[in-house]
Amino acid sequence: MSAEARSRTGIDTSAWLLVIAMLLPLAGLMLLLLNPELDMEWEHHPSHFWIVLITAGVSVALAYVTNVAAGRYRDARLVLISLAFLSSAGFLGLHALATPGVLLDQPNAGFVVATPTGLVLASILAAASTSTLAGPRARTVLRARPILLWGLVAVMVAWGILSLTKLPPLDGPPPTKEGVGPLQVLGIVAIALYGLTAWRSVTLYWIRGGRVLLTIAIAMILLAEAMVAIVLSRNWHLSWWEWHVLMLVAFGLIALGTRDEYRRSGSLTGAFGGLYLEATLARIDRWQAEAIAAVAAAEAEGGSVDRVLARLRSEGATSDEVALLAGAANELRRLDASFQPYLPSPVAGRLRRRVDPSKPLGGEERVVSVVFADLAAFTTFSETRAPTEVLAMLNAFWAVVVPVIDAAGGVIEHFAGDGIMAIFNAAGDQPDHARRAARAALAIVDAAQPLASSHPGWPTFRVGVNTGPAVVGDIGAEARRSFATIGDSANTAARLMTAAEPGQVVVGRATWDALGPDAVGVALGSIMVKGKREAVEAWRLGRLG
DSSP, X not given: OOHHHHHHHHHHHHHHHHHHHHHHHHHHHHHHHHOTTTSOBOOOHHHHHHHHHHHHHHHHHHHHHHHHHHHHHTOHHHHHHHHHHHHHXXXXXXXXXXXXXXXXXXXXXXXXXXXXXXXXXXXXXXXXTTSGGGTTTHHHHHHTHHHHHHHHHHHHHHHHHHHHTTOTTSOSOOXXXXXXXXXXXXXXXXXXXXXXXXXXXXXXXXXXXXXXXXHHHHHHHHHHHHHHHHHHOOTTBHHHHHHHHHHHHHHHHHHHHHHHHHHHHSSHHHXXXXXXXXXXXXXXXXXXHHHHHHHHHHHHTTOOHHHHHHHHHHTTOOHHHHHHHHHHHHHHHHXXXXXXXXXXXXXXXXXXXXXXXXXXXXXXXXXEEEEEEEETTHHHHHHTSXXXXXXXXXXXXXXXXXXXXXXXXXXEEEEETTEEEEEESTTSOOTTHHHHHHHHHHHHHHHHHHHHHTSTTOOOEEEEEEEEEEEEEEEEOSSOEEEEEESHHHHHHHHHHHTSOTTOEXXXXXXXXXHOTTEEEEEEEEEOOTTOSSOEEEEEEEEEO
16 A cells, blocks of 8 residues: 555544544433433532633633734634634623522523523624635625624623623523523524534635644534533533533633644744635735845844844734744845855846746846856866865865956856856946956956966966857756856857967957957957857957056
């Protein structure tokens, strides 16, 4: 069996085990209801009070953190989920007050039926979080958010007042069942809504992953089973206690999933990553990218990183998120510093500015000046030296040549063993590129001469320079590209180099004409070079005024 098949089998097995585990509470409830002698009565007020109060407290905490995330990123789905948690918590709290000896000697109808009422409202809000209200109509929810929040709070406060004062319709003795009358019908609707929410949450989980989404799906199933128990059970019997435990487990699972995602991602943003709407995820990605870029730029330019981090905090970022962004920016700067020496500066700059990294850089035609330099008699030297000694010699030369090219504004296209190719005007911003190239060529010879003199037997440079049109850009394939200068002008520069003696610079006609009257050199006339059918006019450059 292949690894993929084993993985798929493992997932299927886990899914079936999860389904079986979810059905066990329902099977236990049916066993109790079908065998009344097993459904014993146990009226223990302290246990009831603390189970309900702890469950309500967990739900309040979930309502708070989801409300914070919803407000920070204006996400309609999280708004509705936070309201669902708040509805469950508020009415559960009212139900806790129905425990005899807390506020009243005897519970009344208002406090007793608070739980099914809260669960029905929560099922509507939870189902809405997976509907078009959390998609195409998200703006409607965001505009109505204050009304929904304070309206729900007002309903719960009014419910508590009417229950305490025993005013209609919440007066009268407590029912023997908490799901009575219209609540039985609404309970069936709530069961269907919780099932729908669980299904849509599982579907989203398969697309995005994330523990929070999975635990919400499981919790919705548990709440549906709790609603079944509320509708069918008798107060203070084991079947009645079952829905209390199911609600505690449901909200506890969501809390644990949220905690694990928070620890894994290091931020509140990441904890609810699976729940956000697509538009919210796009805003978060854009904000994080801009924040990382701002921190990295401040570090690179010697600016105030603390000021940037303070601005991020003022925009609502938590301390953990700020630390995460700062760490990401530092890693980005480290990677940039690691790869920068391997990329020509125009390529690095254009890569940073590109919006879509998958698109190739392309090529642009412009007039450039190309410098080719290599070490004369390098092959003879390398035949009698160990590879490590040859490498040490090359690196010693490049240590003095590379700064010369950088100082002149050239772009090193590539190293080729003992040779180097540099481009001037690669970005189209050097109108004096011919003089820059010629001056760099003379400087290469001058900079390398003392090094060659101090090491008898070492070769020295010869240089060719040519000016003309070329295409500057990418070459290669989708998986592997290289920055290159393509055109006859570049090839001619390489051929002119072979016409130079060690320590000499030979330039082509276009370069010589661009240097002006202060250039001092010797005309070599029309010379034949390898690969050219016609003779090439060349000058041996002596100096520039």
